[in-house]
Amino acid sequence: MSVATQDTAVSTGRVTRTFIYLLLILFALFYLMPLFVMVANSLKPLPEITGGNMMALPQDWTIEPWLQAWSSAQIGVEPTGLKPYFLNSVLMVVPAVAISTVLGALNGYVLTKWRFRGDSILFGLMLFSCFIPFQIVLIPMAMILGKLGLAGSIPGLVLVHVVYGVGFTTLYYRNYYAAFPTELVRAAMIDGAGFFRIFWRIMLPVSGPITVVSVIWQFTNIWNDFLFGASFGGQSQPMTVALNNLVQSSTGVKEYNVHFAGAILAALPTLLVYIVAGRYFVRGLMAGSVKG
Amino acid sequence: MGFLDISNVTKSYGTVEVLHRVDISIEEGEFLVLVGPSGCGKSTLLNMIAGLENITSGEVSIKDRVVNGVHPSKRNIAMVFQSYALYPNMTVGQNMTFGLEMHGVPKPERDRALKEVAALLQIEQLLDRKPSQLSGGQRQRVAMGRALVRDPDVFLFDEPLSNLDAKLRVDMRTEIKKLHEKLKTTIVYVTHDQIEALTLSTRIAVMNQGYVQQLGTPKEIYDTPANVFVATFMGSPAMNVLPARVAVREGVPNAVVRDADGNEQFLPFSQPGLASRDGQDILLGIRPEAITDPDGADRKSSNVVPLENRVGVTEPAGSDTFVTMTLGGKDAIARMRADVTVRAGDTFGFAVNMEKAVAFDPKTEERIEP
Amino acid sequence: MANSNTQADFRTRLQDWIPKLVLSPSLAAMLVFVYGFIAFTVYLSFTGSKMLPKYDWIGFENYARLWGLSHWWTAITNLGIFAFLYITICTIIGLGLAIFLDQKIRGEGMLRPIYLYPMALSFIVTGTAWKWIMDPGIGIENTMHLWGWESFEFGWIKDRDMAIYTVVIAAVWQTSGFVMAMFLAGLRGIDNEILKAAQIDGASNWNLYRRIVIPLLRPAFLSAFVILSHLAVKSYDLIIALTGGGPGRATELPATFMYSYTFTRNSMGIGAASAVIMLMTIAAIMTPYLYAELKEKA
Known part of the structure; x- marks a missing residue:
């Protein structure tokens, strides 16, 4: 799905091929197994899990665990289910993705088509910032969010994710625009279009593929983030933190089926995005940060 | 302006x-x-x-x-x-x-x-x-x-x-x-x-x-x-630029170049002003189409000079035949009509249209204004 | 010589400024939130901050104490084991799958998404799933017993000495497909004529890969190494969800160490010092790589 299939000149014998297929299928099972376990066991009543085989399909199908995980499971101290946290995640992800993508596109456009002295040093600094361990910024970030009155709020999380996501989106757009002929920008300048007009009329119409990549990348990263959510979420914890609280709660019986249902609920948005648009995602990853 | x-x-x-x-x-x-x-x-x-x-x-x-x-x-x-x-x-x-x-x-x-x-x-x-x-x-x-x-x-x-x-x-x-x-x-x-x-x-x-x-x-x-x-x-094949010396004979400046056998050949310039360079080294510039077979030479030119030289390589190119020879210690290219028969190794009588020749200073490589 | 270039028209000057203006919010944010914060944390690591930041300069005391803590040594040792195994196994599996998938495999289009989907999940989900799969009570061990293999034992997750390897398993499951994609892209980028030439030269498949293909994949190896090592140093969520750092403190990593010392054990100075060491580790890996990348593109 990422790369066009191309003939390899390598030819293999029948025995080798059988072995290869066997191995490939084995690995496919390895990758699928946890998903299967989660789905199958989220549809079982609890006794069937504790007394039965995790690899077995449910005998007594039920969606009760899903309903519980969604709306009534105990998260922390409140029996709210994951619903409010899911909503938090959505409210956090949408603006964070939108803002960081727009900024990344503009930055990439400037860094490739309006170059100035020292721009590659700036880009290098930006690139490095993508890879820092976030532990190094946790303490001052907590202080600043507190000072700004954004601690424990969704706007606070949006700010954090935009700040630490814009390096990646810039990287994507920069690499993409770098391959876009500069002569077109010059032609448009002579035609009388200015900075924003060129961006709007010439660059944006051809930015579809990289925008898909940037949006998906940011969406998965921000949706899946735990560290920032746990550190700065406060009253507005995102889905990942809530799921962890659900699973780690030490009171009462461990309701595995509810945990699994919750885990799938937390994974569902990114999985869906991946299934729908995964091919662009991978292609972009290849073309972007990790170009071989 | x-x-x-x-x-x-x-x-x-x-x-x-x-x-x-x-x-x-x-x-x-x-x-x-x-x-x-x-x-x-x-x-x-x-x-x-x-x-x-x-x-x-x-x-x-x-x-x-x-x-x-x-x-x-x-x-x-x-x-x-x-x-x-x-x-x-x-x-x-x-x-x-x-x-x-x-x-x-x-x-x-x-x-x-x-x-x-x-x-x-x-x-x-x-x-x-x-x-x-x-x-x-x-x-x-x-x-x-x-x-x-x-x-x-x-x-x-x-x-x-x-x-x-x-x-x-x-x-x-x-x-x-x-x-x-x-x-x-x-x-x-x-x-x-x-x-x-x-x-x-x-x-x-x-x-x-x-x-x-x-x-x-x-x-x-x-x-x-x-x-x-x-x-x-400018021009293809490029102009031949050949090491030569100026020698004035009977008041006319000549370009003296050595042919393939090392003999000196005298090619009189059309620019009398070059006489002032008598005895000095120059670079003789002459375009391939100014070195031809005698029948192919420019009839309007008043200064076509014969030149005997041994033929190096011939390259028929359809409309023309290009002949390479050694002149002034370098490869020089002549442009002949297609139907002229020349063979490698032959000694051939070329015609040089010296009206089209130019001279360059070997140090500055600038053209010498006659 | 008159310099007649002094007066550019308004539009030209405006067009000179707009790009810089557009870039400036991101730049300002980066300078404050990344490099300013790094500087601040570095500073804190030289102070006696406990629960709240203090600004008294105590020199290298935090670092000295940090390296004297057995917890930190556990975290560092764990990171060594984890990073080495995680990078090695992911690379081997990724490269193997990529080479096998590159043999004109029927159903490649179906297999690839299966290998890749785990990377769309959050480490919290991965951790939750593998926690129960590797739980001796209800997971693999139980399943094997039910299937008749009574003597099967797989209780690593509850075993102080082995628990770190369960982290490796879950992490490899999550990322190896992604590494596969990187190698596959590398393989597909190799000029087919080189392969044909090698075969005409009489290279066997084994030699073809060993002598020609794998050396040509050097950039992919480098990218994989950089990405995986930086993920390893940053690993936090997976530990939290899978083992919670336990049993006891057996699976503590620097990332979890930093968090607990800073926010729950009220030793902010030491936490900051550990974060600085994490940053230095990643910088040591990333800087040469980024430098080479930028230089090549400039």
Whole structure:
């Protein structure tokens, strides 16, 4: 799905091929197994899990665990289910993705088509910032969010994710625009279009593929983030933190089926995005940060 | 002052000067070609005229208006790019009128201009297509159309034919020439192809290493090249540049060259002024078509000199046969008619049209003005 | 020589400024939130901050104490084991799958998404799933017993000495497909004519890969190494969800160490010092790589 299939000149014998297929299928099972376990066991009543085989399909199908995980499971101290946290995640992800993508596109456009002295040093600094361990910024970030009155709020999380996501989106757009002929920008300048007009009329119409990549990348990263959510979420914890609280709660019986249902609920948005648009995602990853 | 004046223009990147004091002035309707090897500064100069690069010092003026620091869109120029630079997301028609739209020209007027130019270039049937659906030649036409629609003061062409295959390139060359003759537009055209330069231009600026080596009409450039670089860069096969000595015999300066067997051969110059160089070493410049078989020599020339020499290699090329020989210790090429029979190793009687010969100073490599 | 270039028109000057203006919010944010914060944390690591930041300069005391803590040594040792195994195994599996998938495999289009989907999940989900799969009570061990293999034992997750390897398993499951994609892209980028030439030269498949293909994949190896090592140093969520750092402190990593010392054990100075060491580790890996990348593209 990422790369066009191309003939390899390598030819293999029948025995080798059988072995290869066997191995490939084995690995496919390895990758699928946890998903299967989660789905199958989220549809079982609890006794069937504790007394039965995790690899077995449910005998007594039920969606009760899903309903519980969604709306009534105990998260922390409140029996709210994951619903409010899911909503938090959505409210956090949408603006964070939108803002960081727009900024990344503009930055990439400037860094490739309006170059100035020292721009590659700036880009290098930006690139490095993508890879820092976030532990190094946790303490001052907590202080600043507190000072700004954004601690424990969704706007606070949006700010954090935009700040630490814009390096990646810039990287994507920069690499993409770098391959876009500069002569077109010059032609448009002579035609009388200015900075924003060129961006709007010439660059944006051809930015579809990289925008898909940037949006998906940011969406998965921000949706899946735990560290920032746990550190700065406060009253507005995102889905990942809530799921962890659900699973780690030490009171009462461990309701595995509810945990699994919750885990799938937390994974569902990114999985869906991946299934729908995964091919662009991978292609972009290849073309972007990790170009071989 | 001319229509387009480039006076004393230099360009530096940091401390590195890449263009040195360029002075070019052309009149309205002229076709100026900037030609030179890659890295000679010709594209930089074009971009400076366009306003796509800053001018470090000096002035560029169009129609007596200094345009330094004027935004490209306000210079009333149009440019045809090497890659054509057609906007991939717009149709041909939108591509061509984008500039007018940006300049606030109302729609009916844009449509009228588009129709006119499309008819002129015979691309009416392409107007609704996207650039990706066009062939190379069609893209080239659209790129020119986009420039024409603007009706600018000056057209700038940046190697517009270099992405086309050989046959199409010749066709488009003719077409550009016709267009220029019909519309009498002022054109600055950059190329590294010396044939394009000679065929298209009214004037040529030959550039090398950031210097304008010579500015002149195609005939001046070809017949009286200013230096060895221009002599060898313009024309194909290149001009023969042969080590020689001046010897005055009976008041006439001769070029003395050693033939393949080491014997001295005397070739009298048509320029009496070279007598002042008596006894000095020079470089003799002589074009391949000035060394022929006796029957193929230029009948209008008053100074055709016989030259006996051993033939090195013969290369039949269809319309001509090229003969390589050793002269002055170097390979020299002669251009014979196709049906002349010469064989490698033979001694052959060549005819040298010394009217076309030039002499260069071996140290400065500049042409010696007789 | 007159410099006649002094007066650019308004539009040209505006067009000179707009790009810088557009870039400036991101730049300002980066300078404050990344490099300013790094500087601040570095500073804190030289102070006696406990629960709240204090600004008293105590020199290298935090670092000295940090390296004297057995917890930190556990975290560092764990990171060494984890990073080495995680990178090695992911690379081997990724490269193997990529080479096998590159043999004109029927169903490649179906297999690839299966290998890749785990990377769309959050480490919290991965951790939750593998926590129960590797739980002796209800997971694999139980399943094997039910299937008749009574003597099967797999209780690593509850075993102080082995628990770190369960982290490796879950992490490899999550990322190896992604590494596969990187190698596959590398393989597809190799000029087919080189392979044909090698075969005409009589290279066996084994030699073809060993001598030609794998050396040509050097950039992909480098990218994989850089990405995986930086993920390893940053690993936090997976530990939290899978083992919670336990049993006891057996699976503590620097990332979890930093968090607990800073926010729950009120030793902010030491936490900051550990974060600085994490940053230095990643910088040592990333800087040469980024430098080479940028230089090549410039």
